[in-house]
Amino acid sequence: MALFEIDDFNEARLLYMLLMSHKYAPNPSRPELFAHPLIARMTERLAETLLVSQTLLPDSTIWRRLVKNTVDLHGVKWDTQSIDTKRQVAKYVLIPFNHDDDLVEKFVRDIDAKLTT
Secondary structure, three states: OOOOOOOOOOHHHHHHHHHHHHHHHOOOOOHOOOOHHHHHHHHHHHHHHOOOEEEOOOOOHHHHHHHHHHHHHHHHOOOOOHHHHHHHHHHHHOEEEEEOOHHHHHHHHEEEHHHHO
């Protein structure tokens, strides 16, 4: 397989913006890509390259969008998943934001709460 390299800052920035715009789309057109581990890793690598590190505040607009998209795309099977799987999905969704275990747990709880209301 050929190596894919981005050697232009603007190309890297635009690819990062594209990946992030899908994550925050009101109705992602490709649900299979939302919280996909490879997409999460690419986004994380681009964020590291671009030195983009952001803090995500619970109950912010972006937080609510990510919870809604996760519920919309994983809601049907969410209740049947183990807590470890839920945490892993949450970690993928929260990339590239700084997140610790407490934030991941809050994200999982918010999804659980949204599904029970």
